[in-house]
Amino acid sequence: MQTGTHLDREHCVRAVQSKDARFDGWFFTAVLTTRIYCRPSCPVVPPKPENMTFHPSAAACQQAGFRACKRCRPDTSPGSPEWNRRADLVARAMRLIADGIVDREGVPGLAARLGYSTRQVERQLLAELGAGPLAVARAQRAQTARLLIETTSLPMAQIAFAAGFSSIRAFNDTVREVFALSPSELRARVPGSGAGTPGVLTLRLPFRAPLNPSNLFGHLAATAVPGVEEWRDGSYRRTLSLPYGHGIAALAPRPDHIACRLTLSDLRDLTVAISRCRRLLDLDADPVAVDERLRTDPLLAPLVDRGPGRRVPRTVDEAEFAVRAVLGQQVSTAAARTHAARLVTAHGKPLDDPEGGLTHLFPSPEALAGVDPETLAMPRTRRTTFTTLVRRLADGELRLGVDADWAEARARLLALPGFGPWTVDVIAMRALGDPDAFLATDLGVRRAAKELGLPATPAALTARAEGWRPWRAYAVQYLWATDSHPINFLPA
Helix, strand or coil, rough: CCCCCCHHHHHHHHHHHCCCCCHEEEEEEEECCEEEEEEECCCCCCHHHHEHHHHHHHHHHHHHEEEEEECCCHCCCCCCCCHHHHCCCHHHHHHHHHCCCHHHHHHHHHHHHCCCCHHHHHHHHHHHHHCHHHHHHHHHHHHHHHHHHHHCCCCHHHHHHCCCCHHHHHHHHHHHHHHCHHHHHHHHHHCCCCCCCCCCEEEEEECCCEEEEEHHHHHHHCCCCCCCCEEEEEEEEEEEEECCCCEEEEEEECCCEEEEEEEECCCHHHHHHHHHHHHHHHCCCCCHHHHHHHCCCCCHHHHHCCCCCCCCCCCCHHHHHHHHHHCCCCCCCCHEEEEEEEHHHHHHEECCCCCCCCCECCCCCHCCCCCCCCCCCCCHHHHHHHHHHHHHHHCCCCCCCCCCCHHHHHHHCCCCCCCCCHHHHHHHHHHHHHCCCCCCCCCHHHHHHHHCCCCCCHHHHHHHHHHHCCEEEEEEEEHHCCCCCCCCCCCC
């Protein structure tokens, strides 16, 4: 399947005719006779091939005058895996739009963060997606509006502004145009819609099957920082620092989706909270493509066959993860959690959690930049590493967010005192989201490699891993899974 506007028509037709859910989110099918657009796996009888046209984004379908199918709800498809595996301008722009930048700062703000002119950004997105940044953001607002309409009892005026619309008229017009129903009609179609606790939303996060939850949730639970994260009643729960306020996310694996319960202090943060939860759990990955590549190595293939669909556990806050990576240098998981918990208690912002034991937001780089190094229970050299990192993050000299240039971020990290290949690569893998990051010096990876008969020295293992590109971060997950460490097991 090709990317961008140059979709392979023959492959697209075959995917639609076979109702192949693997391609949901990769492209959208617009039906010329009904003026409806669908996901490839739509359950209705496929249209005739001559009546199909294909678009790389929902926004492009909407711009061409098609409305969303009421049966397959294409707006709820998993996101395209392209945006999380690439580091180019379009991919960075799409990650920023998903994080709500256009709604908060407009297209000029998006362009400024990317370091390009507004015209360059618009031209690049239009060429690859068939829609510019405003249209992509509008499609995202429509999806958020639908979610709020169907899952809350909020007045429509509140929903309009919470979803990011600048006016009630724009909200009404967009909902009618995209869904062919008024907001009130959309709510009336859902039995019992609007029930629930104010400020609390329950939703389903889709993913591409298969998804192996063991190492994904096991890693998050085993490394959870007390007060910020916890495993409770079958769910991973954590606090969220968001643009307009704060929140708590509870995430639980289900056979065909992730159950998500969000408690938000400001509903304008809904789109961002969903995006960060999806990124945390790597839900837009294409596990079939990943596993097919890794199976080409005969020594990795048995690991993949034994537990296919492993994801890379990522983060909801890149700066937080970088700080935690430093705290975890050359110490046990338990010691790293203890160090982080002390920082949280001393410098994190308190919050209430009526449903569990969460107590704080993780402290921001600005808060940590004011920490007295002498109060840190760690070797002096690591104090220097810690204080230098948080200063660079606080003053904006080091950017690790969804807009970060991966190569530039790696170079800046390597220039910091106390940052070696392992620390840089684990931040690249879990914070930057680089699917090809590889921890060749990690002891767990080297031990697993030796047991499997793979080269055990970093240089030789790196050479062997050339055949695993561009998915070496996923190979790390399969290698780690050979160990009996708690990170590899779904908590009881």
